[in-house]
Amino acid sequence: MALRIHFTGEDLARTRIAPGCDAMWEVMLSLYRLRRRERTIVFSQWKKEALARVPAATRMLTTLAPARGYTVDFLTPRTEPGSMTAGTEALRRTTRERLHLDLTELSWRHPGRRLPGWVGHLAEGGSQTLGAVADAAEAYFEACLSPYWPRIRAQVGQERARRARVLFEGGWEAVFATLHPSARWSFPTLELAYPADHDIHLNGRGLVLQPSFFCRQTPITLRDPELPPVLVYPIEHDPTWAHGETPDRRPTLTSLLGPTRAQVLETIAHGDCTTGELARQLDIPGSTASRQATTLRQAGLVTSHRLGQAVIHTVTDLGTALLNNHHPGLIA
Secondary structure, three states: OEEEEEOOHHHHHHOEEOOOOOHHHHHHHHHHHHHOOOOOOOOHHHHHHHHOOOOOOHHHHHHHOOOOOOOOHHHOOOOOOOOHHHHHHHHHOOOHHHHHHHHHHHHHHOOOOOOOHHHHHHHOOOHHHHHHHHHHHHHHHHHHHHHHHHHHHHHHHHHHHHHHHHHHHHHHHHHHHOOOOOOEEEOOEEEEEOOOOEEEEOOOOOOEEEEEOOOOOOOEOOOOOOOOOEEEEEOOOOOOHHHOOOOOOHHHHHHHHOHHHHHHHHHHHOOOEEHHHHHHHHOOOHHHHHHHHHHHHHOOOEEEEEEOOEEEEEEOHHHHHHHHHHOOOOOO
């Protein structure tokens, strides 16, 4: 069984790597990790800590995202920032037609599973029920992902920077060939291992490659091929990520630069980025991203240059040295 994504020449020109984490995908995929019995040390510490914090309302999410099999597409709406705020706002705007379509599919794909009564109200477009689902997603994120979010975002940022270098050096052929061990690229088709046979014809829409922290084993996509095409794929992990940072190091950098400025420097160090990308990845206003980058530039920690309408920021040797002094091994 395989996932086959069919490209045209226009699709290659419109394919891109997502600017950072997508919070809604991480919410959904982390719920898989919590409920599945998997022999991996990567998530074991996080799972132990998160299970003790799971809010009761998370049951609404697990109803829509069973541990295996089909999960409703509307739970992972595509937003450019990929932030939790943008994701839940998009979730609250889900149309009645999409709710009915996905929930009908959920019932059909899980015939032996009894769904609670509120699912019927949701399928009819119940805005209060949809709001409760969005509230549940926010509560789960705050309890189980928010404490780890800077580390999750940093590792996804490292993957994005690596993928961008592969694209620069070898083009899309190299990106697709190294995306996953099962990936097979022969224009016009990208083929990957998948739990079921599934075809997506891009038809000029392009493809968003979304690196994901909690995705594991095989890439994943939306069931409805008419939705904006996205391919979510697993990244490599630092197995110690959930154990926290060395207590006598992180506060030193934060107290030196301030928490937001320290995050801006780290984000730039993981890969050259524009002011807009900084704002999206850190979920801060564009004016704040610009101001913090300017301060770092004045301190000699980053350089900036204009490319068309965008300003691209790059970490300097001094900035790299400062980060490695406070986070050994952070910058390879």
